[in-house]
Amino acid sequence: MATIDLTSLRGAVFDTDGVVTDTARVHAAAWKHVFDTFLHGRSEPFDIRADYLRHVDGRPRLDGVRTFLAARGITLPEGGPGDEPGAPTVHGLGLAKDALFVEQIDGHGVAAFPSTVTLLHELRRRGCRTAAVSASRHGRAVVSSAGLTHLFDALVDGEDAATAGLPAKPDPALFLEAARRLELPP
Numbered sequence: 001m002a003t004i005d006l007t008s009l010r011g012a013v014f015d016t017d018g019v020v021t022d023t024a025r026v027h028a029a030a031w032k033h034v035f036d037t038f039l040h041g042r043s044e045p046f047d048i049r050a051d052y053l054r055h056v057d058g059r060p061r062l063d064g065v066r067t068f069l070a071a072r073g074i075t076l077p078e079g080g081p082g083d084e085p086g087a088p089t090v091h092g093l094g095l096a097k098d099a100l101f102v103e104q105i106d107g108h109g110v111a112a113f114p115s116t117v118t119l120l121h122e123l124r125r126r127g128c129r130t131a132a133v134s135a136s137r138h139g140r141a142v143v144s145s146a147g148l149t150h151l152f153d154a155l156v157d158g159e160d161a162a163t164a165g166l167p168a169k170p171d172p173a174l175f176l177e178a179a180r181r182l183e184l185p186p
Contacts, residue, residue, distance in 0.1 A: 009128045011184040013175050014116065016134035016157075017058075021146050022111045023136070028052040030100035034093055035068065037086070043072045058135060058169050060158070061094040102138065105145045112146040120151040129153045131178035135169050137162070154181035 017023045028048045035046035046052075046068070055071055056064030069076060069090075079089025085096040123130055131154040132143055139157025143149055156178045160166070166173040172186075179186040 006122060006126055006128070009123065009126070011129040011131070011179065011182045012123055013131045013133055013178045013182070014120075016132045016139050016142055016155075017136065020112060020116050020120075020132055020148065021142055022113060023105075023142055024052075024057070026101060026104045026110060027057070030097050030104065031056055031064070031068075033100055034086070034097045037096075038088065038093060039072070043074065060135065060168050061098060062090055063168070065090045065093045065097075102141070105138065105141055109145040109147075110142055112148055117148065117151070120148070124151060129182045129184065131155065131182050133174045133178050134158065135161070135174065154178055156181065 014020050017027070031052060032046045032048055035051075039045060051068060051071075055068035059067060065076075076093070077089050079087060079091035081091060081095075083089050083092040083095060085099045086092055087095075120130060130152050132139065132148075132152045133155075134142060134157045136142065137158035140149075140155055140159075143152065143155060149155075156174050160177065161168065161174055164177070166177060176186050
């Protein structure tokens with residue numbers, strides 16, 4: 001197995017979701033609740049294992065709604081940001097998922113992966129600059145709810161992507177922005 005010489009690192013960029021924090025469970029549970037509520041009597045329930053990874057994981061929220069519904073042969077009106085959460089529109093379902101996710105992280109926090117936290121502490125001890133990246137607009141709230149803000153010199157999330165017009169993953173733009181904020185070449 002390959003090893004990394006920590007003494008040679010000047011910076012490290014971590015994906016928040018699934019590497020630093022276990023947000024996948026919270027995201028998947030929120031998606032399941034929203035889609036199952038909407039799909040009741042229309043289609044099969046949302047399958048956390050298959051549907052989450054295939055249709056919504058790592059995508060901007062509205063793209064996830066569109067992609068999942070398209071896979072089920074369902075088309076909804078786009079709606080808009082002023083829709084009621086849960087309204088039968090792309091925005092309505094996206095807003096409902098967002099509200100559930102925020103409610104969960106605000107009420108219960110989010111778990112951090114212990115091995116990653118150990119690595120972050122060791123990198124910081126060695127003077128390595130660190131950044132966290134999340135496609136979610138709630139990246140900062142997630143890092144904060146896990147009690148890890150102090151371990152990062154920079155954080156880039158979906159809010160930054162929207163403000164700067166950065167493309168979503170899998171495009172590396174968010175990670176390149178994190179390297180820029182660390183003042184290190186990618």
